[in-house]
Amino acid sequence: MRLLKIIAEWLDKRVKLGADLRETMEHPIPRRSASWWYIFGSAALVLFGLQVVTGILLALIYVPTAGQAWNSLQALDHSVWLGWFLRAMHGWGADFMVAVVLIHMTQVFLFGAHKYPRELTWMAGVFLLLFTLGMAFTGQVLRFDQDAYWGLGIGASIAGRVPGMGAAMVHLMLGGPIIAGATLTRFFTLHVFVLPALLGGFIGLHLLLVLKLGINDWPMPGRLVRRDTYLREYEEEIHRDGVPFVPYAIWKDMLFAAAILIAVAGCAIVFGPFGPGGFPDPTIIQASPRPDFFFLWLFALLALLPPQMETVMLLAAPVVVIGAMLLLPFIAGEGEKNWRRRPVAVLSLLIIAVSLAALTEMAQVAPWSPDMNAWSGDPIPHSELEARSPLELQGALVFQEKQCRNCHALGQVGGQRGPALDSVATRLTQDQIIRQVLQGGGNMPAYGKNLSPAEVTALVAYLETLHPSAQAPAQDASRKEAEDAAKDRPGQSP
Amino acid sequence: MKNEEGMSRRALLTKLAILFNALVGVVLAIPVAGYLISPLVKSRNYLKWVSLGSPEDFPEGQTRLATFLNPTADSWDGATDKTACWVRNIGSGKFQVFAVNCAHLGCPVRWFPQSGLFMCPCHGGVYYADGSRAAGPPPRGLFEYPWEIQNGQLMIQAGQLPTLSTKA
Numbered sequence: 001m002r003l004l005k006i007i008a009e010w011l012d013k014r015v016k017l018g019a020d021l022r023e024t025m026e027h028p029i030p031r032r033s034a035s036w037w038y039i040f041g042s043a044a045l046v047l048f049g050l051q052v053v054t055g056i057l058l059a060l061i062y063v064p065t066a067g068q069a070w071n072s073l074q075a076l077d078h079s080v081w082l083g084w085f086l087r088a089m090h091g092w093g094a095d096f097m098v099a100v101v102l103i104h105m106t107q108v109f110l111f112g113a114h115k116y117p118r119e120l121t122w123m124a125g126v127f128l129l130l131f132t133l134g135m136a137f138t139g140q141v142l143r144f145d146q147d148a149y150w151g152l153g154i155g156a157s158i159a160g161r162v163p164g165m166g167a168a169m170v171h172l173m174l175g176g177p178i179i180a181g182a183t184l185t186r187f188f189t190l191h192v193f194v195l196p197a198l199l200g201g202f203i204g205l206h207l208l209l210v211l212k213l214g215i216n217d218w219p220m221p222g223r224l225v226r227r228d229t230y231l232r233e234y235e236e237e238i239h240r241d242g243v244p245f246v247p248y249a250i251w252k253d254m255l256f257a258a259a260i261l262i263a264v265a266g267c268a269i270v271f272g273p274f275g276p277g278g279f280p281d282p283t284i285i286q287a288s289p290r291p292d293f294f295f296l297w298l299f300a301l302l303a304l305l306p307p308q309m310e311t312v313m314l315l316a317a318p319v320v321v322i323g324a325m326l327l328l329p330f331i332a333g334e335g336e337k338n339w340r341r342r343p344v345a346v347l348s349l350l351i352i353a354v355s356l357a358a359l360t361e362m363a364q365v366a367p368w369s370p371d372m373n374a375w376s377g378d379p380i381p382h383s384e385l386e387a388r389s390p391l392e393l394q395g396a397l398v399f400q401e402k403q404c405r406n407c408h409a410l411g412q413v414g415g416q417r418g419p420a421l422d423s424v425a426t427r428l429t430q431d432q433i434i435r436q437v438l439q440g441g442g443n444m445p446a447y448g449k450n451l452s453p454a455e456v457t458a459l460v461a462y463l464e465t466l467h468p469s470a471q472a473p474a475q476d477a478s479r480k481e482a483e484d485a486a487k488d489r490p491g492q493s494p
Numbered sequence: 495m496k497n498e499e500g501m502s503r504r505a506l507l508t509k510l511a512i513l514f515n516a517l518v519g520v521v522l523a524i525p526v527a528g529y530l531i532s533p534l535v536k537s538r539n540y541l542k543w544v545s546l547g548s549p550e551d552f553p554e555g556q557t558r559l560a561t562f563l564n565p566t567a568d569s570w571d572g573a574t575d576k577t578a579c580w581v582r583n584i585g586s587g588k589f590q591v592f593a594v595n596c597a598h599l600g601c602p603v604r605w606f607p608q609s610g611l612f613m614c615p616c617h618g619g620v621y622y623a624d625g626s627r628a629a630g631p632p633p634r635g636l637f638e639y640p641w642e643i644q645n646g647q648l649m650i651q652a653g654q655l656p657t658l659s660t661k662a
Binding site: 065066067068149150153154156157158159160161162166167168169170171172174175176177178179180181182183279280281282283285286287288289299302303305306307308310311368369370372375401402403404406417440442443444445446447449450 | 531533534536537540559561564566568570571572573574575576577578594595598599600601602603604606608609610611613615616617618620622623628629630631632633653654655657658659660
C-alpha cells in the first residue's frame with residue numbers, strides 16, 4: 001500500500017491532475033439527484049466502452065471487403081474460439097445501446113433536464129442520438145449479408161429521392177455506380193473512424209457540461225425554472241443539502257452498469273450472434289431483406305406511407321423532427337420541471353412511444369409482404385375442399401396456382417397482404433367478386449389479363465363457396481327481384 | 495518595439511504565418527475534396543453496353559432471369575458485381591429488360607409466370623408483366639434497360655444502380 005502511495009505521489013507531481021480529479025469526484029450534487037432514475041446516462045457510456053472494445057477485438061479478424069466480409073464473419077462464428085461470443089456481445093450491445101440511449105433521453109425529458117441552463121447539454125445529446133443511430137445503420141451494413149446488401153439499396157433509393165441532387169447522393173453514398181467494394185469500405189470508415197470520433201468528442205462535451213452545470217436537481221411540482229433565479233437556487237440547494245457524487249451517486253451508476261453488461265452477455269450467450277444471413281450475391285433474388293430491430297419502425301413506415309406523400313415525408317420529416325428536438329430547450333426552456341405538471345410533454349411522449357412500438361410490432365409480422373411461397377407451400381385446408389363440385393375444385397386449383405395465396409390466407413395459412421378469404425362470400429356478392437378479380441383495386445392488381453374466362457368462372461364458383469356453413473352467401477338485393485320478374489313468378493326463388 | 499501608427503514586426507510576422515497556413519490549407523484541400531467527390535466525376539462514364547447472351551436464350555412470350563457482370567467490375571468487389579435482370583420477349587424480335595430493383599426502394603422483385611406478376615418482398619409492391627405498376631407503394635413501373643440486338647447478341651446499356659434519380 002505504501003508503495004502505491006509513493007507511485008501515486010510520483011505521478012501526481014508530474015501529471016498534476018490529482019487535485020482536479022479529487023474535486024470532480026467529490027463535487028456536490030443535490031441529495032435527491034443521487035437517484036436510481038439517473039443511472040441511464042452512465043449506462044450508455046459503459047455500453048459505448050463495451051462497443052469500442054468488442055469492436056476492436058472483432059476488427060482483429062473481420063475483413064471489410066465486399067468479397068471477403070461474409071467469409072471472415074463465418075470464420076469468426078465457427079473457426080475462432082469464442083468469436084461467436086464477441087460477435088454476439090457487439091450485436092446485442094448495439095441493441096441495448098439504442099434502447100438505453102432512448103430511455104436516457106426519455107428520463108431527461110420527463111425530469112425537465114433540457115431546460116435552462118442545460119440547453120446545450122440537451123442539444124449535444126440529440127447529436128449523440130443521431131450518431132448512435134448512424135452507428136447502428138453502418139454497423140448492420142458491415143455484416144454484409146443479403147439484408148445488408150439490399151438494405152444499402154434501400155438507403156440509396158431514399159437518397160435518390162432528393163430532388164436535383166439525387167444521382168449525386170446515390171453515387172456518393174455507394175462510392176460508385178453500384179453497391180460494390182467501395183461501398184463497404186466507406187461504411188467501414190464511417191463506422192470505425194468518423195462516427196466514433198464524433199461520438200467521443202460529443203460525449204466529452206456532454207460530460208463536461210454535466211459536470212460544469214451540475215446534475216439536474218430533482219423536479220418538484222410547483223418549483224419553476226426561471227432564468228434569473230435558477231442558478232442561485234441550485235447553488236443554495238447543493239450548499240444546503242448537497243452530497244459528494246462519489247460515493248453517494250456513483251455506486252448506483254456502477255451497479256446498473258454492471259447489470260447492463262451482464263444482461264448483454266446473457267443475451268449474447270442465450271441468443272447468440274446475429275447472422276450473418278445469406279451470402280450477398282445480387283443474383284440471388286429470393287431475398288426478403290429486413291433491417292435490424294432498431295429500424296423495424298422505419299421498415300413499417302415505408303410500407304404503410306401512401307406513395308404520393310412518401311418522398312415529401314422521407315425528406316421533410318427528419319428535418320422537422322430533428323429540428324424540433326434541437327429547438328426544444330428554446331421552446332420550453334423555463335417553467336415546470338416535474339412531469340406531473342407537464343401534460344403536453346407526457347402526451348407527446350406517449351404518442352411517440354406507442355407509435356414506435358406499434359410500428360415495430362407490425363414490422364416483425366410484416367403483413368404487407370406477400371408470402372412468396374404460400375402458393376406452392378401452403379395447401380388449401382381440407383375443410384375448404386369438402387363437398388365441392390368439380391367446377392369449384394377446379395376453381396380452388398386456379399386459386400392456388402395464380403399465387404392468390406401469396407396475399408390471401410385460408411384457414412389462417414397464407415399471406416396477409418390482402419384480407420383472409422375464409423368468408424369472402426359473405427362480404428361480396430358474386431358480381432362484386434367477379435369485378436374484384438378482374439379489375440383489382442386497393443392493393444390488389446387486376447387479374448383480368450392473366451385469367452381465361454373459364455378460369456374466372458371456376459375461380460368465382462369456388463370463392464362463392466367460402467362462407468360459414470350456417471351463413472348464407474351475400475346476395476345482391478335487387479337480384480332476386482330481377483330473377484322473379486324474369487320468371488314472372490313473384491315470391492319464389494328460381 | 496511598437497510603432498504608434500502600424501503593428502509591431504512580431505504581429506505582422508504572426509499574421510503572415512497564419513495567412514501562409516491558410517494558403518497551404520486551401521491548396522491541400524483541393525485534391526482532398528477531389529478525392530472525396532471522385533464517384534461523382536466519373537458518373538458520365540458509368541453506362542456501357544453489356545451482352546446478356548443470344549436472343550434464342552429468351553423464348554417468345556416468357557420472362558426469364560438473366561445475369562451479367564457490371565461494366566465497372568473490379569477484382570475487389572467479390573460477388574457484388576453480378577447483376578440480375580428480367581428479360582421479357584414480347585415477340586417479333588422485341589424485348590423488355592427490367593431491372594430487378596423495385597421502383598419503390600430497390601428490393602429484388604420476383605416474377606411469377608402463372609399469374610403474370612412481379613412481386614416485391616419488402617413493402618408489397620406488385621407490377622404487371624409489362625412492368626407497369628399494379629399495386630402497392632411503388633411510384634412508377636419497373637426500371638427498364640435500353641436494349642439492342644448487336645451481332646446476334648442481346649445487349650443492354652447498364653452500369654449503375656437504378657433509382658428514381660439514376661436511370662437503369
